[in-house]
Amino acid sequence: MTSPTAPGLAAGRLDAESIAAGFADLHAPLDPHEVLVAADRCYFCYDAPCVTACPTSIDIPLFIRQIATGTSAAAGQTIFDANILGGMCARVCPTEDLCEGACVREAAEGKPVEIGRLQRHATDTVMARQEHPFVRAALTGKRVAVVGAGPAGLSCAHRLAMLGHDVVMYDARIKPGGLNEYGIAAYKSTNGFAQREVDWLLGIGGIDLQTGKALGADLSLDALAEEFDAVFLGTGLGGVNALGIPGDDLAGVADAVSFIADLRQSTDLTTLPVGRNVVVIGGGMTAVDAAVQSKLLGAENVTIAYRRGRDAMGASRYEQDLAASHGVKLMFHVQPHAVRDGAIDLEYTSDDGTGLRGTGEVVSLAVDQVFRAIGQTLTTDGGLVVEGRKIKISGAGRTTRSGVWAGGDCALGGDDLTVTAVAEGRDAAMDIHATLMEGN
Structure with missing residues (x-):
């Protein structure tokens, strides 16, 4: 495995302008006209399936109606009453699997109401105000x-x-x-x-x-x-689970969680080293985030290797497609077998109903950086x-x-x-x- 100072890992693979463009806001906020158009698409369903699909049970038809009637601050209050982190959830929730996935317009037309972006509009409206929208009750002494x-x-x-x-x-x-x-x-x-x-x-x-x-x-x-x-x-x-294979402790093998944390805290992404050939082991959102960001930093070949099939991945289909749209290759039914200098061996897997197991057939990929994204402890x-x-x-x-x-x-x-x-x-x-x- 290439050491962090070897040519395989390098900073500045892309210029600052290219990196800034790649890391721009994934879902930019709606402009005022787009907000009204998006809100107008809501049917304001009785017993709305979107509410049932939301883990925090936000009254989605209510807040969208409030937006549609010009009271976006009231809409934000409706959201925060149920979900005080509604601003972040509007940005990171897998809405395609939750509220928007349950939207009746998704079922009928294949295009749901943009609930997430409307939620961002409403919460941003409230957060831009000086005063906090909640006050404390009388002190309990507890x-x-x-x-x-x-x-x-x-x-x-x-x-x-x-x-x-x-x-x-x-x-x-x-x-x-x-x-x-x-x-x-x-x-x-x-x-x-x-x-x-x-x-x-x-x-x-x-x-x-x-x-x-x-x-x-x-x-x-x-x-x-x-x-x-x-x-x-x-x-x-x-903690982060180890791969439990030969070469897991070699230089260039790292936790995807640590990589993402370092990236999030960096003030200059051009200084972050990334491999030319990157393999991410795992199938969840962390794996996708590590893979896509590796690509955005300038990695040439990035592969997500997952031991089961596409449908079993923890990452949503939207996230899988997002990775593919950035040039990330998704490999299914493979598990890590060994990491060697400049390569990783992946063993094909099968499940005959008695449990997942290796087939003995191995494929090798050129690699100078491996990220573990197989769960935490x-x-x-x-x-x-x-x-x-x-x-x-x-x-x-x-x-x-x-x-x-x-x-x-x-x-x-x-x-x-x-x-x-x-x-x-x-x-x-x-x-x-x-x-x-x-x-x-």
Whole structure:
């Protein structure tokens, strides 16, 4: 495998202008006329399937009607009542599989109402205003610790603060935002939106944000449970699974999550080295984000290698097509067999109904950079029951430990999506509030 200083990995494969064009906003905001045209396409369905398909149950027909009648700020309020991170979700949600996929105009015409872009218009309208759209209830005197300032933690903290509780929110990284800040493609969230959204959310007050403090290192669950009236864990999944093959530890083999985080924090993308031949192992959104961004940085040949078929990929068909449109090759039914100097061996797979297994047939690809995108692992402490790689929960995020709730990617159940994490954080906050206020 080529070392980071060898010719295989190089920075500046494309000039600054080309990179800027490639990383421009994937879904630019609608102009005022486009907003009205898009809103006019909505049928305002009774028992709208788009609402059912939304994990946060936003009243989509209502907010689109509000836009259509010239009250976009009211539409934004409708969205934020259900989903306080509605601005980011408008940018990163797989709407093609959720609300827009369920739209009756998609079923009838193959072209849904542009719900995501209308949601962005409404939320951007509210966020551009000076005042925060929510006020805190009377203070309860209760204190809650929220560990993890990602989508689940932010959603939980905001709802708790709105209900009158004081919140201390911790995060292991220097910047809050979690995957919204570090883990999604740069072309989906441009111009520092993730941090602007956090700053806006904190405008409600009552949330003390403390960064650079990690559970298991700087914080212990036992101490938090002793100090606070309740604890919510929204830590996400910290570790990354290894390939478990010869050559996994060679230079040039890296985690896709780390690559995306480095890219998101870079102030000059022309300085980021990328391989000439890149292979990404995995089939989820992270794999697509790593592959497409490698191509946008100037990689010549980029391949996503996935062990199952297209229909089993975690990435939506839209994301798969997006990758293909950028020249990324998708290989199915192959799994990594070995990484060697300048090449990766992929073994073809089959499933006869008894489980996936290698066929023994191997194909080799030239490669100087390999990214692992095959799932992440849980990092926690405090004796919580874990099933698989996630914290076991019941109801609205209750863990097996009294006084401790969890939600988002670290918790069992639900899709690993920003919008799902927001819903779980919100619902846990409501359950925490009900528990703390019992008898009051």
